[in-house]
Amino acid sequence: MSFVTTSDHTHSLASPPKVIDQLFKKAGINVNGKQPWDIQVKDQRAYSEILRRWSLGLGESYMSGYWDCRSIDELIYRLLDANLDEQVTGLAQLNVAWHRLKAQLFNLQNIHRAFIVGERHYDIGNDLFKKMLDPLMIYSCGYWQYADNLEQAQLDKLDMICRKLELKPGERMLEIGCGWGGLAYYAAKYYGVNVVGITVSKEQQKIAQQRCEGLPVEIELIDYRSLDGSFDKIVSVGMFEHVGQKNYQQFFSIINRLLNDSGIFLLHTIGNAISSHGTDPWINNYIFPNGKIPSSQDITKNIEGQFLIEDWHNFGSDYDKTLIAWHRNFNDHWYELRNNYSDRFYKMWNYYLLSCAGYFRSRHGQLWQLVLTKRQRRPIYRSIRIEPT
Numbered sequence: 001m002s003f004v005t006t007s008d009h010t011h012s013l014a015s016p017p018k019v020i021d022q023l024f025k026k027a028g029i030n031v032n033g034k035q036p037w038d039i040q041v042k043d044q045r046a047y048s049e050i051l052r053r054w055s056l057g058l059g060e061s062y063m064s065g066y067w068d069c070r071s072i073d074e075l076i077y078r079l080l081d082a083n084l085d086e087q088v089t090g091l092a093q094l095n096v097a098w099h100r101l102k103a104q105l106f107n108l109q110n111i112h113r114a115f116i117v118g119e120r121h122y123d124i125g126n127d128l129f130k131k132m133l134d135p136l137m138i139y140s141c142g143y144w145q146y147a148d149n150l151e152q153a154q155l156d157k158l159d160m161i162c163r164k165l166e167l168k169p170g171e172r173m174l175e176i177g178c179g180w181g182g183l184a185y186y187a188a189k190y191y192g193v194n195v196v197g198i199t200v201s202k203e204q205q206k207i208a209q210q211r212c213e214g215l216p217v218e219i220e221l222i223d224y225r226s227l228d229g230s231f232d233k234i235v236s237v238g239m240f241e242h243v244g245q246k247n248y249q250q251f252f253s254i255i256n257r258l259l260n261d262s263g264i265f266l267l268h269t270i271g272n273a274i275s276s277h278g279t280d281p282w283i284n285n286y287i288f289p290n291g292k293i294p295s296s297q298d299i300t301k302n303i304e305g306q307f308l309i310e311d312w313h314n315f316g317s318d319y320d321k322t323l324i325a326w327h328r329n330f331n332d333h334w335y336e337l338r339n340n341y342s343d344r345f346y347k348m349w350n351y352y353l354l355s356c357a358g359y360f361r362s363r364h365g366q367l368w369q370l371v372l373t374k375r376q377r378r379p380i381y382r383s384i385r386i387e388p389t
Contacts, residue, residue, distance in 0.1 A: 017047050027082035029075065037074035041067045055085070059282035059355070063347045072351060073324070076358030115200045115223070116289050117242055122179075122201035125340060128349075129180070131333035132326050136182030137207065140238035140268060141319040141367045146388045150325040153318070156386050158186045161235060163384045164311070164371055165264050167191040171232040174198075174258060176224050177239025181208025181217070188215040193233070198222050224254060232263050240269040244292045248302040256306045261376040265307065269294060270319070271366040287352050299370070307372035310381040316366035323357040 015021075016031040024031060030038045041047070046066035049057035061067055069075050129137055134151045142153030143160055161183065167173065169192030178184050178197025181204075188195050194216040199205050200223060208219040224239075234255055243251045255265055275295040278284075284291060303309070330337075330349060338346070359365040373381060 016041065017051065020047055020050060023084060023087065024079075026087070027078040027084060029078055036071035037069065037078055039067050039069050039075065043067070053281075056281040056285065059286070059348075059351055062351055063344055065347075072354040073357040073361065076355040077361040078358075080359060080362035080364050117291070118199070118201035118204070120289055121287060122199075123203045126180075126203050126207060127340060128330075128337060131337060132330045136185065136211075137180035138182045139179050141270075141315070142322045142325075143315060143386060144318045144321050145315075146386060150322070150329070153322065153325075154182070155186075158183055159190075160384065160386045161237070161266060161268070161369070162187050162191050164369065165233045165235060165266050167193050167233060169193065172196070172230070173233040173235065174227070174229075174231040176227075176234065176236040176255075177242075178204070178208055178219060179238070180204050181211040181219060183235070183237060184208065184217045184219070185211050185215065188212065188217050196220065196229070196231070198224065198227065224251065227254060227258060229258060230260060231258050232260055234259050234263065234265045235268070236266070237268040238270075240267060241288070241291050241293055244290065245294075245298065248294070248298060252303050252306050255372075256374065259374065261374050262378070263373070264310075264377075264381075265372045267299075267368075267370045267372065269299075269368055269370075271296060271299075271314075271316070271368045273364050273366060282355075283352070286348055293365070296368075299368075303372060306374075308375055308377075309370060310373055311369075311371040311383040313369040313383075313385070314366055315369075316360055316363065319360040319365065319367045320357050323353050323360070327353040327357070 016024075021031055024039065028037075029035075032038065032040055039046075043061075043064075043066035045064075046061040049061040049066065051057070053060070062069075062072075129139065133139055134142075134154045136154060136158075138154040138158070141157070142150060143157035144153045145156075147153035147156050165173070167187060171193045173187060173193045173195050175184055175187075175195060175197040178199050181197065184195040184197040187193050195212075195218070197208060197212075197217065197219045199208065199219065199221060202221060205219050205221050208217075212219065240251070259265055270293050272293040272295050275297050276293070279288075279291045279293060300309075327350065330353065334346065341349075356365075360367070371381065371383070
């Protein structure tokens with residue numbers, strides 16, 4: 001796949017503006033340098049985009065072919081590791097501040113906006129996700145401690161979740177954000193539980209229903225705020241990132257209401273190393289609209305009085321490996337997908353997967369599994385990890 005360039009601007013490029021040159025050098029990045037992570041500018045408009053809009057401008061100018069890089073994951077890792085977000089000035093600084101303020105002022109994840117992310121991300125094409133993901137189409141971090149391939153990493157993760165939940169045959173389990181039905185299928189087939197899975201994606205619902213046919217699984221197209229009933233176990237994998245800061249308290253209150261007093265709730269979520277009101281503006285615009293990565297404080301202050309923390313498991317470095325595996329699958333199968341997607345989409349999706357890998361490599365991004373119970377629960381909980389086979 002060749003990158004689109006703007007040939008009218010690729011000759012006799014001027015030296016980069018001093019502010020950009022100095023900023024990038026703080027992260028060990030040289031404009032038009034020889035290292036794999038050095039940015040190669042092909043169009044001078046890249047400079048103005050980056051200066052005006054920082055991360056949004058960086059991503060958009062890449063999509064437009066204004067610059068290239070042999071190792072985008074390493075580029076983004078270095079930018080984040082040097083905390084350059086906190087060092088930008090001028091219009092770029094104002095742009096960063098505005099995105100944070102907007103998330104602080106408005107409830108971007110209210111119930112009227114709940115289905116936007118389904119329509120704009122999860123519904124873009126099941127063909128894409130089938131080729132990129134493992135056979136069960138698990139779109140969350142795998143567990144790589146004893147795995148050497150994506151499929152095994154996801155199976156180990158699913159089994160670890162089921163064991164952490166202490167699933168028993170005949171129990172009723174709720175899955176909030178069931179994706180394409182991989183966990184629902186696994187839990188129903190191998191642990192004998194009855195599952196209610198919910199999603200805000202019509203395309204996910206279709207495949208999840210097909211996958212779970214013949215098993216005691218219901219897949220519903222609803223927002224979590226519309227739930228009722230009573231469940232022995234509740235799990236949410238990769239969905240809490242769409243809940244939003246203004247809705248955390250309500251989210252945990254709903255879980256508390258739905259969960260039996262002796263039950264267990266497992267929350268699997270990306271976590272941010274520090275508290276922040278917003279999310280990356282490029283990711284928000286192009287990949288996950290209205291997303292918000294929680295910090296540890298976001299979680300703890302909103303579960304206080306509702307849940308006890310039985311276990312907090314961090315395996316954030318495994319998301320780097322997972323994203324690189326997805327990126328490899330995407331590129332290996334691009335020849336089968338290219339008729340359904342544009343060249344610009346190809347660049348956008350590559351940038352998404354590799355920049356997120358850089359985010360986790362920098363350790364700004366974490367991956368947490370929390371096991372939560374009510375104070376009324378009496379059995380002693382013992383933490384679970386997958387053992388080598």
